[in-house]
Structures are given as C-alpha cells and as structure tokens.
Amino acid sequence: MQRNIFNEDHDAFRDSVRQFIAKEIVPNLPDWEEAGCIPRDFYRKTAEIGINGLQVPEEFGGGGIDSFLFNTVVYEEIGYAAASLGGFQVHLNTVLPYFLEYANDEQRNRWFPGFADGGLVSAIAMTEPGIGSDLAGVTTTAVREGDDYILNGSKTFITGGINADLVIVVARTSRNTENRRSGLSLIVVEAGMEGFSRGRNLHKIGMKSSDTAELLFENVRVPARNILGEEGNAFSMLAHNLPQERLSIAITAQATATAAVDLAIDYARERVVFGKPLTDFQNTKFVLADCATELAAGQALIDQALVALDAGTLSPADAAKTKLFCTEVQARVIDKCLQIHGGYGYMSEYPIARLYTDARVTRIFGGTSEVMKSVISKSMGL
Incomplete structure (x- = not known):
C-alpha cells in the first residue's frame, strides 16, 4: 500500500542512508557481531552524514529537526538491510530524547555538541x-x-x-x-x-x-x-518517552520482517525442488501472501502512530498496540520465512538466521508483550 507520510526531502535522505549502510554496515556486520559491539568510530561516521544530530538543536551542530520521520528513515533502512544495531538505535531513539526534553542550559552546552558530532555515546x-x-x-x-x-x-x-x-x-x-x-x-x-x-x-x-x-x-x-x-520525578519522565521508544521498536520489527520476506522470495525463486522453483508451489505463494498482508497491517499502524507522534498526540496505549502487533507479526513472519529456507535457514551464514535470533528480544525489551497488553487493557477501563 502506498505510504504518504514522507516527502522528497525524506526520499533524498533515504537514498544517502541506504548507500551509507551498503558501504559501512553490511560488509562489517559479521566482524561487529564477532566483537560483540559496534566500533566507536562508527558514531563519528554516522554523524558525518547528519544522522546523529537530526534532532539536536542547530546551535550545537545538529539539524534542529522536530519531526521523527528522518529518524524513521534511518532505522527502516537498517532493518531493510537485515541488520540490527541495538546500541546505536538506543543511543539516538531512546536516550537522546531524555536529554532533549529535560537537560538544562548548562547540560546542553556540555553534552549536545558530542551528540551531534558522534563524540559521545549514551x-x-x-x-x-x-x-x-x-x-x-x-x-x-x-x-x-x-x-x-x-x-x-x-x-x-x-x-x-x-x-x-x-x-x-x-x-x-x-x-x-x-x-x-x-x-x-x-x-x-x-x-x-x-x-x-x-x-x-x-x-x-x-x-x-x-x-x-x-x-x-x-x-x-x-x-x-x-x-x-x-x-x-523520574517515573513520570520515563513514562513520557515510552511511546517513542516503543514505536521505535515497532519500526525496526516491521523493517526486519520486510527484509525477511524479501530474502525468502529471492531464495524461493532460486531453490529448485522436484524440478521446479519453490515459488511455483501454492503453499509458498500462500505463506508469503499471508506475510505480506500482515506487514501491510503493521505498516498502517506504524504510519498512523508516526503522524500522532509528530503531532504530540501518540498515547501510551496506542504506542503499546503498535509495538505489540508489530513485534508479534515480526516473530510470525520471520519464522515462516526461515521455514521457506529449509535447513539453510538454520545456518548462521544466512541473513535469515540472524533476523530470527535478533527478533526474539523485541517482545521483551521496551516492555514485554504482556506489559503491552496490560497498558492496552488499562486504557479500556479494565
């Protein structure tokens, strides 16, 4: 389904981010997984193309952008590349908003330049x-x-x-x-x-x-x-940022599940079983059709939530619904796509295997699925 929340500026930025990911992330990801962390110079490199300082005020070297849509572009493209950069995403999507919202003038002068130029990691x-x-x-x-x-x-x-x-x-x-x-x-x-x-x-x-x-x-x-x-007053401060944090997790879940479907389609087209491509079998077509339908529903939820976030009206319950649905869909879709890969899907050198293990934690961090259901039911007066 056609999306209408992005404009030409977002599209141009997406092209730049996609090229950066292809050059700096995809070929290096296996080494980073082996090391167990992202190298510090990666934060400097992302800052050079403006990712780190998107929402940091211009006076501190940032972009001064209030909208979350540019951040969304970055994390969608990381997910579409079948990658997960948890520490980097938490640094910008989860932690920085606390500084943006609550830091006083002295703290802003002390820390914001480091956020913008990649010199500080949080x-x-x-x-x-x-x-x-x-x-x-x-x-x-x-x-x-x-x-x-x-x-x-x-x-x-x-x-x-x-x-x-x-x-x-x-x-x-x-x-x-x-x-x-x-x-x-x-x-x-x-x-x-x-x-x-x-x-x-x-x-x-x-x-x-x-x-x-x-x-x-x-x-x-x-x-x-x-x-x-x-x-x-930390409890209310933490609650204030939870909608954006949970929406961020949903965005990554949606993007990685989309990548899984693309990987499954590519594999099924090349895999020959009983003398014909796997895509010729009705079961394969039906499984992928189910996946595509669930992803369309998740995308609609996310886009509506993004509009509400930028407008300042995204409620905790609606953010919880979005995270709950998209992370549960992520689990189902990636599992089905791994099944299409057969035994090869269980091999760690195939990206689908990484997507499968990476996906499991999204139903835990940022609030478990059970916590999301509690938030939603409370909003219903239950």
Missing part, C-alpha cells in the same frame, strides 16, 4: 538483577551529600553499556512508603567516575553486534549538576 540503565518490568522496585540509591550524589547499586542488560560515555541511571533518591513510584531520579554517570565499573559484555542469542553490559556503582560521587530533570 545508554540508559533501568533494569536491575531481579527487577525488570517493576521499575518502582529499583534498589539502586543516590544519596545527596553536599554538592554530590553518592550512587550505589548495580544494573544489568544495559544496551550500549560497554561503549557509553554517559549513562542515565535510574536511582532512588528518596523513599515514600505510600507511593513506590515516587522518589526515583535520573542521574547521569560519566565514564571514568571513580567507583563506576562495567562487568562483562553479556553473550546473547541474538543482537550480537549490540554491546549489552552489567554496570556496577560503588560509592560513585556524581556532581548534583548531573541530575537530569527534577529530582524524584
């Missing part, structure tokens, strides 16, 4: 060992002592945590027994602060080019000027 640390979806149960503490906070605790499953120069840490700065959500703050920890250490780069079944870290904080003295936004 991550956000919410999940703790034993504490996942229940964010109100955070046990990491930040105690005010003069002009500093003393930070203690640990975080796990932190996407981009190995590369990050700046880590937004969700920590408890006060305790309210009547309201568990109250008293959480966002503290920006900088690389090199004494007492801040990184554990191992966690080994995952997918998303292997994305560094995923354990982070440890032992009496880390963080200047009070590094608090982001209002002390004690």
Whole structure:
C-alpha cells in the first residue's frame, strides 16, 4: 500500500542512508557481531552524514529537526538491510530524547555538541538483577551529600553499556512508603567516575553486534549538576518517552520482517525442488501472501502512530498496540520465512538466521508483550 507520510526531502535522505549502510554496515556486520559491539568510530561516521544530530538543536551542530520521520528513515533502512544495531538505535531513539526534553542550559552546552558530532555515546540503565518490568522496585540509591550524589547499586542488560560515555541511571533518591513510584531520579554517570565499573559484555542469542553490559556503582560521587530533570520525578519522565521508544521498536520489527520476506522470495525463486522453483508451489505463494498482508497491517499502524507522534498526540496505549502487533507479526513472519529456507535457514551464514535470533528480544525489551497488553487493557477501563 502506498505510504504518504514522507516527502522528497525524506526520499533524498533515504537514498544517502541506504548507500551509507551498503558501504559501512553490511560488509562489517559479521566482524561487529564477532566483537560483540559496534566500533566507536562508527558514531563519528554516522554523524558525518547528519544522522546523529537530526534532532539536536542547530546551535550545537545538529539539524534542529522536530519531526521523527528522518529518524524513521534511518532505522527502516537498517532493518531493510537485515541488520540490527541495538546500541546505536538506543543511543539516538531512546536516550537522546531524555536529554532533549529535560537537560538544562548548562547540560546542553556540555553534552549536545558530542551528540551531534558522534563524540559521545549514551545508554540508559533501568533494569536491575531481579527487577525488570517493576521499575518502582529499583534498589539502586543516590544519596545527596553536599554538592554530590553518592550512587550505589548495580544494573544489568544495559544496551550500549560497554561503549557509553554517559549513562542515565535510574536511582532512588528518596523513599515514600505510600507511593513506590515516587522518589526515583535520573542521574547521569560519566565514564571514568571513580567507583563506576562495567562487568562483562553479556553473550546473547541474538543482537550480537549490540554491546549489552552489567554496570556496577560503588560509592560513585556524581556532581548534583548531573541530575537530569527534577529530582524524584523520574517515573513520570520515563513514562513520557515510552511511546517513542516503543514505536521505535515497532519500526525496526516491521523493517526486519520486510527484509525477511524479501530474502525468502529471492531464495524461493532460486531453490529448485522436484524440478521446479519453490515459488511455483501454492503453499509458498500462500505463506508469503499471508506475510505480506500482515506487514501491510503493521505498516498502517506504524504510519498512523508516526503522524500522532509528530503531532504530540501518540498515547501510551496506542504506542503499546503498535509495538505489540508489530513485534508479534515480526516473530510470525520471520519464522515462516526461515521455514521457506529449509535447513539453510538454520545456518548462521544466512541473513535469515540472524533476523530470527535478533527478533526474539523485541517482545521483551521496551516492555514485554504482556506489559503491552496490560497498558492496552488499562486504557479500556479494565
């Protein structure tokens, strides 16, 4: 179905991004997966073509673009190339918005130029060992002592945590027994602060080019000027950015599922079974027709959500519906496309195998499918 949310500027930008991906990402992805992370100079290279600073104000070297559609182009094209760059995508789609929304003038002057030129890499640390979806149960503490906070605790499953120069840490700065959500703050920890250490780069079944870290904080003295936004108000601040984060995950899910269908079609055309191409069999045609129909429905959801996001009207429930539907479709579609590949689909050198393992986590991070259903049902008064 024809899309009408992009204009000529988006199309020209898409061409540039597609060429960049073909040159800088596709041939290097196997090495990055082997290394378990993206090299730091990649952030500089993406900055050179304007990707990093799209939404950073012009006065700091960015593009000053309010719309999320240019970001969408980037992450669609990464997905269409059958690639997943989790740390990079979290850095720009999930973490940067917190700085854009809540950083004060001093923080903007200190950090925004690094976001724009690729000199700074960021991550956000919410999940703790034993504490996942229940964010109100955070046990990491930040105690005010003069002009500093003393930070203690640990975080796990932190996407981009190995590369990050700046880590937004969700920590408890006060305790309210009547309201568990109250008293959480966002503290920006900088690389090199004494007492801040990184554990191992966690080994995952997918998303292997994305560094995923354990982070440890032992009496880390963080200047009070590094608090982001209002002390004690982290829960509402995190909720404010969730619609964009969840829509971003849906966009990647949709794009990678689209890539899977393209790969399956190409393979089925070349694969000869019982003397004729696999595409000649009715079952193959019907399976791919089902996939195409589900993808069309997902694309319609995403495009409607993107319009609402730019208008400032995307609700948590609608973002949850989009993430839930598109990630579940991603799982079904990629599984069917791997099946079309037969035994070859199970071989790691085939891109469909990478798409299959990468896809599994999208129904977990950014809020599990079960959490999405809870958000949706709550909006229905249930």
